[in-house]
Amino acid sequence: MAMASKTRNMLEGLVREGSFKWLLGSRSSFNDEVEEMGKSPSARKNWIQELSPVANIVVRRCSKILGISTMELRESFDAEASDSIKHPSCFARNFLEYCCFRALALSTQVTGHLADKKFRRLTFDMMLAWEAPSATCQPLLNVGEDAAVGIEAFSRIAPVVPTIANVIISDNLFEVLTASTDGRLQFSIYDKYLTGLERAIKKLKCQSESSLLSTVRSSRGEKILEVDGTVTTQPVLEHIGISTWPGRLILTDHALYFEALRVVSYDKAKIYDLSDDLKQVVKPELTGPWGTRLFDKAVLYKSISLSEPVVIEFPELKGHTRRDHWLAIIREILYVHRFIHQFQISGVERDEALSKAVLGILRVQAIQEISSAVPLRSEALLMFNLCDQLPGGDLILETLANLSTSRELDRTNNSVVEGGMYSISALAMVSNLGFVFGTSPDVPNEAGLVVGEIAVGKMTMLEKVVKESRSNYKKVVLAQETVDGVKVDGIDTNLAVMKELLFPVMELGKLLLSLAYWDDSRKSLAFCSIFTYIIWRGWLGYALALILIFIAVFMALTRCCGQGRPVEEVKDINIVLLKLRALLLVIFPQASLKFAMALLLIAVVLALVPLKFMVILTFLETFTHYSPPRRASTERWMRRFREWWFSIPAAPVLLEREKEEKKRK
Template identity: 40%
Template sequence: MGIVEAWVREKPIRTFLARLSQRRAEAAAAFLASPSGAAAVDGESGCDGSIPQLSSIANSVVSRCSRILDLATENLQQSFETDFPDSCKEHNTYARELVEYCCHKALHEVTTRPDYLTDKNLRHLMFDMMLAWESPGAQDGFLENDSTSCNSLETEDEDEGSIFYANSTRLAVQVDDKKIVRLSAFARIAPSCPIVADLVTVHNLFDALTCSSGGQLHFLVYDKYLKSLDRALRSVKGIMQSPLASSFQLDAGECILAMDGDRPIRPVLQHIGISAWPGRLILTTHALYFQSIRVGYGDKIVKYDLTTDSNQVIKRDLTGPMGVRLFDKAVMYKSSTLTEPIYFDFPELGGSSRRDYWLAITREVLQVNRFIRKFNLGDVQRAEALSKAILGILRYSAVKEAFHIAPSHFKTTLTFSLAEKLPKGDMVLEALYNNYFQLLDTSLSHLETESIVDKMPRTHSVPFSLYALSRMGFILLQRKDEIEKEISFCAVCFGVTKSLEAALEESFCYSERIESARATVDQVKVEGVDANIALMQELLFPFIQVGKLIYSLSQWEDPLKSLLFLAFMLYVIQRGIVGYIVPFVFLAFAVVMLWHKYIGDGKLLEVLEVKQPPSKNAVEQILTLQESISKLEDSLQTANIALLKFRAVLFASVPKATEMVAAALIAAAAILVFIPSRYLLVMLVVEVYTREMPLRKQSTEKFRRRIREWWARIPAAPVQMIRPNENKKKI
């Protein structure tokens, strides 16, 4: 009882009641923002607030949008019909166009707040907007009987207290199996908030969020993504506002995006040659900074500028102590301004996720700066491009931290890296520039801001990434007039995106074909030198057989067949048909392909059966490899000796051989000049083809023997190998 009395004295009952009333107020606000609350409000005010053409979930969303905009539902509908009269004529799309209009208009109003990602009611509203877009019409039966908000599935607002976030997201999928959003709705609504999604990468972002649910987005997954995105934003802002950021002399408009190596247990090592130093790695929108920590030398900051055109290359690589290539956890940076490559090592116990993350975001910064240089963007355009890259990196970080996945290749969520990797990605960048960044140069003096603002939220590709980041505290333009001009422009300008969407669709189509083709390539790869040789012999079997046949004819094993083949070749050369052989071969291949396409049975390509060579153990494979290397070394030695002997002949180290070779070259030059090429070809064919015939075989062997003996008498030019240090001493 004493403990209870002490608790009562320490925590008065009025404090408990105050907290209870505060929670009830928050619950009431959440109820009003939910579809059920909106339906209750509409029910109290009568049936006049609902639109007959819309479904219940669509009416709920439109009602909440009208409260956000401080407009009556009827006035909002009239505004839509006034701004877009053509959409009213299409009865099949009227409901969806109206819902999309209201959603974009409300989101444009709500997202002006810098902390809108922390508002759980807004997160519910955005998800309900997607649900309403998928089922906008009154005839749609989607969620009619279960139109309760996603609030009913909410557990704890904190991730640590939620069972859905503590384990895999599959549990959330099993619980929330009715309210799902598909790609089409996500692609239309999510890019309205530039922080949430981008038009170029929205498909890949949806694939990343739904990788465990089969292309169906559930609210708990979407909510977890938005919370992770908010944490990523706050983390970057914390780095920019930290005392450490002030030690770097950043350029105007330069923002810090990531930092690693600031903790002793997770260092970043910079390898230059055989030396390695721990330090701190910082990535900004302009450069990479490495602050080395050297005992007795103090902290030294080195800048690697990513904005210059200096043939910069960034890729994954191996590294290790004393230059030994052991661990695949490093990023290699090379440019024409450096004498040797720089390696940034990210040591960790399991996997290489740190290295992959830094490789991806550093490449994105490099690609956006290449885009800026390619199209020679101005100040506002450049800031907008950097803003899109920053938002892409934040989304990439949010997906990685929330779901522990890092999409790569064609599935990356980084805008400029994706355009670089996609087939015909250059067309995507050109369309992005023509329909997006060129609009920033449009004069605004003749535009009516008041009248066009109402029409703006119809599209989801408004260039306001810079505007969104400026609201979040990121300053990429130092001049306030330029920032205000950008905000005004974003409020009035909406560009045509048909060409950009067409370029993206074509590029994605090609990427799907490439992915399917790459899957077949991975299936047919075989291991082992013997197995690959056997496969190549089977693939080249017809050509090998033709070569064997021609060789047997050149050996005059059957004199009659060899004589007939020689007569045929001479006739082809004499009639001038040699120039048509290559076109005839191409035509034959084309005829075979077209025959298989149009006249063939249409069956799939049959499986090529290859006889597997006898298997070898590890020791036998090593011996085979050693033997192959020895043969390659012998071939290189023979080629070098031939070149050295030719060098000796060229500089007259052997006078008689030099005179003989010079006379032969003069005679060959005269023959090539005065004798027509047709007769030269006839002479060459007759000489090569008749070497092994019975009448010439003995003389041919005697001639070869004399040539070998003459070649053996020629000495090789002297060679001396010099060590690098000896060379430096001589200089």
């Protein structure tokens, strides 16, 4: 009774004396609730002493959504949460998260919730409360319309609603949204972003319910994600060999379709399947009239099912924004299906993965609406694109796959998930939006058992892996800055000339790489067997002599053909040498230690293993890297090596210019 009386007197005093002015600033959504809490006996009863005023108001809203009192929410939290999560030092924030998770899981089941101004404001106010959850926190200066939140609050609350963000891309999304506001997210921008999301969802529904490709995509229940080429001022051109056709390009969650334009209609769609394992390659390409390579505005697609590559061009007057957008979203669908094949994901978890990719593309479309003046790096907002680029991105995908396996086991064992302690899943989210992925009729029922990426009061394994990957990425960025800092005029020209002169050798290298990558298993097996026999018989010296003679002849011929061409003097040393110098000078201790250990290991092998056996083992090791049994492990280790190499800074070099240049300056 004494505590209730104290709370009542405190609230009445705050309202009467105007002590909430620091909280309210200008008239905001909090005003009426603060006044009501000061007057209502039930509101005073549900005031939680450990929470800040802002957190109390947000928790009160959550309790109204759930239809239970704040005290009942606290009792549920005490029953479900572990002792570490309920510890007084972190109780306020963890209890706030628990209330937010439960309320959002229920409110997102309402059709059109993104269009609801109250829902948008609720999610933003949750972020405000997350920044100052405890009664001991420094009070916020303002929670009115001009309030702003930081990256930690956004990255914690926004991924709870998978439509808005996810753990992997949340930091990048926040940076895009706050590009013009000094790293703090304002509600006005956040509101525009959610408005764009709502429009993107409506567009997806309209396209998927339209008659476009209806007979082709019905069997797999494909969703149309993007369409281009319908406006005559922005055509899409398909190049196959020397043939070029304008037409309409359509991307679904399974394939890319191109319909060539005729006089009054479109031809039957050509299908470029992204869901099958066809060793597809999707990359930027140059195009131009009569086969010239002038304009960087196209995407090249090739697979083992096509006799020759297909080039899709996106003409525009300036830049290559359209091409970059299409390149990113095509790759996102390709990469999500690679992820599904690699980890053999099926059933509900397969639909969950596809849902994540689709929601990523919707977010990109929403961002394009509000930041059309600023070039957008779409791949940074698409999680499967991002995992392909980030150091340790394959570990992020592996963690996602492990989560999928564990959730599948939970469903098999009928395990009960603590609904309030986890965020909702992407599949549950898209089901609430009115979409059904896959062809299994029991997906909607099982979707509720798939938990999301955030857990109350702790970092999930996925969050830990993403955090470590971002930390490593910062090291790579710093190392790249040192590389850019040592580049001077002349090196690019020099490298271009070297490539020109060594073109035949490079072609030979491509042939050897094709054999090493086992693109044609029969040729690679024959090559490997022949060279192993040559080494075993001791004919290696003769074989190497012939190869060197062949290379020398080609270099001589290409050098003769290149006579008369201007070749500038080399004014810099190669970046590779700079990085090796950094390793030897121990500028980057961790990398240097690994390098030294590798040198010691090589020295031991050279000292103990007979030369003939060492050469045979080296040859077999090199030319079986990408054989079918070893391909997966080789790709993983090569990725680790590239990430290590890119993280090494280039050693600084002081270059002395000629006196004439100094005088001229």
